[in-house]
Amino acid sequence: MPSPLLVAELASAAELRERLPESLRWVRRARPALGTIVEISVNDPRRERQLHTAIDAAFASIERVHDLMSYQAPDSTLSHLNRDAVRGAQQVDPYTYAVFAAALQMAASSSGAFDPCIAPRLEEWGLLPRAEVPVDPAGNWRDVELLPGHRIRYARAVRVDLGGIAKGYAVDLAVRNLQESGIENIIVNAGGDLRVVGSHTHSVRLRHPLAPLHSAHTLTVCNTALATSADYFSRRASASGAVSALVNPRNRKPYLGGRSVSVRAENCMSADALTKVVMFAPTAIAETVLTDYKARAFVI
Amino acid sequence: MTKYGASRIMFLPLAATAICAPAQALVYMSVEQAQQVMYSGRSLAAMPLALTADQVAAIERESGVKVYTGSLRAWQVDDGGYFFVDAVIGKHDLITYAVALTAEGRVRQIEILEYREAYGGEVRNAHWRAQFSGRQHGDQVRIGRDIQNISGATLSCEHVTDGIRRLLATYAIAIAGR
Numbered sequence: 001m002p003s004p005l006l007v008a009e010l011a012s013a014a015e016l017r018e019r020l021p022e023s024l025r026w027v028r029r030a031r032p033a034l035g036t037i038v039e040i041s042v043n044d045p046r047r048e049r050q051l052h053t054a055i056d057a058a059f060a061s062i063e064r065v066h067d068l069m070s071y072q073a074p075d076s077t078l079s080h081l082n083r084d085a086v087r088g089a090q091q092v093d094p095y096t097y098a099v100f101a102a103a104l105q106m107a108a109s110s111s112g113a114f115d116p117c118i119a120p121r122l123e124e125w126g127l128l129p130r131a132e133v134p135v136d137p138a139g140n141w142r143d144v145e146l147l148p149g150h151r152i153r154y155a156r157a158v159r160v161d162l163g164g165i166a167k168g169y170a171v172d173l174a175v176r177n178l179q180e181s182g183i184e185n186i187i188v189n190a191g192g193d194l195r196v197v198g199s200h201t202h203s204v205r206l207r208h209p210l211a212p213l214h215s216a217h218t219l220t221v222c223n224t225a226l227a228t229s230a231d232y233f234s235r236r237a238s239a240s241g242a243v244s245a246l247v248n249p250r251n252r253k254p255y256l257g258g259r260s261v262s263v264r265a266e267n268c269m270s271a272d273a274l275t276k277v278v279m280f281a282p283t284a285i286a287e288t289v290l291t292d293y294k295a296r297a298f299v300i
Numbered sequence: 301m302t303k304y305g306a307s308r309i310m311f312l313p314l315a316a317t318a319i320c321a322p323a324q325a326l327v328y329m330s331v332e333q334a335q336q337v338m339y340s341g342r343s344l345a346a347m348p349l350a351l352t353a354d355q356v357a358a359i360e361r362e363s364g365v366k367v368y369t370g371s372l373r374a375w376q377v378d379d380g381g382y383f384f385v386d387a388v389i390g391k392h393d394l395i396t397y398a399v400a401l402t403a404e405g406r407v408r409q410i411e412i413l414e415y416r417e418a419y420g421g422e423v424r425n426a427h428w429r430a431q432f433s434g435r436q437h438g439d440q441v442r443i444g445r446d447i448q449n450i451s452g453a454t455l456s457c458e459h460v461t462d463g464i465r466r467l468l469a470t471y472a473i474a475i476a477g478r
Contacts, residue, residue: 207452
């Protein structure tokens with residue numbers, strides 16, 4: 001047997017980090033979460049071990065969002081709502097309630113160009129697991145009622161999928177968590193939906209929509225959020241023909257336009273949802289909603 | 301700074317010269333760093349793990365995921381748990397990750413160590429993969445380098461999930477039963 005390796009005695013990368021100029025001292029980690037790979041990067045003068053502890057806590061907050069709002073997990077709060085909220089109001093935690101409120105606000109201000117009730121389509125196309133509970137095909141976001149005391153009721157048998165907004169919310173929550181730990185420079189990137197905080201300016205490369213392993217553009221960002229939607233990774237053949245994970249709520253058809261829409265906004269939850277508004281709303285509505293959210297869109 | 305017109309929607313032209321490759325090649329942690337972050341102060345002993353043909357067949361049957369011999373490395377931790385490093389190949393990415401299991405065989409922590417993208421053909425090409433194999437030992441970890449950020453449609457981590465299922469099957473078949 002090889003001799004045991006005492007981890008604490010290893011020549012540590014921490015020492016290497018201490019010798020670098022301050023602007024280069026980033027600690028960067030990644031974990032699978034929210035169905036994608038989530039990266040957390042921090043830059044701060046404190047010791048590396050403290051930064052890792054703060055990153056652990058930030059990942060825990062992301063995993064919490066996943067556990068509450070996963071469409072796939074049968075025991076998530078969202079799955080519980082999708083089964084029972086049509087039979088009567090259900091009380092939920094403040095996190096889930098906040099994301100529902102933001103989703104419905106986005107749906108209302110975009111006249112339904114963003115709609116969290118398109119999941120049955122994704123089930124049909126094999127992009128989400130099929131639920132056993134019957135669904136009303138005419139149901140939409142208007143059938144979701146937010147009641148006082150963090151209670152939610154469905155007026156019709158709809159199925160809510162927070163996939164178009166919860167990733168952004170998880171990013172914001174992780175950022176808040178790190179800020180509360182006193183960390184100044186932060187980047188959280190959930191598979192392309194990201195937020196940067198601090199005095200540093202960062203360049204973000206946007207994937208080329210026709211050759212997504214290459215970048216087509218670089219944007220410079222500072223203290224902002226940026227999210228992108230496109231069909232290149234989710235496009236596939238199904239029994240209903242070519243489909244993607246992006247559903248146009250107006251005609252319930254898949255987006256196969258081959259464009260990439262990035263939105264820069266104050267927080268990642270809004271940026272995430274606004275990409276769908278820009279993709280599916282008439283231009284005049286999209287412009288108004290972007291103005292309301294102090295956001296900008298970049299289309300490739 | 302970019303100048304904007306009245307519109308909040310900006311169409312970015314596709315300039316062929318702006319295309320550069322590859323999109324991503326990231327090293328987050330070396331194996332040793334992952335061990336430090338997950339098991340500070342504990343001692344880890346490398347554990348040889350030679351799978352028999354029967355075990356490989358059983359792991360593939362149980363997890364539904366193909367086993368590539370040689371990609372998995374295992375350590376036993378002095379708290380009774382296990383630390384693994386493994387790699388998965390997706391449609392166009394190669395991901396190396398570390399998994400900490402408790403003494404009872406439950407997942408305690410997962411960390412991505414390296415993430416590399418290339419076109420489908422390349423990631424399945426042994427020569428392309430070989431150029432990174434030495435990096436797994438942490439000698440070339442590019443800590444502190446300028447941060448690379450990418451925004452794009454969300455990538456699925458489905459094959460990492462598959463890899464973890466394969467690892468749990470490997471644990472159940474080749475380690476827990478010892």
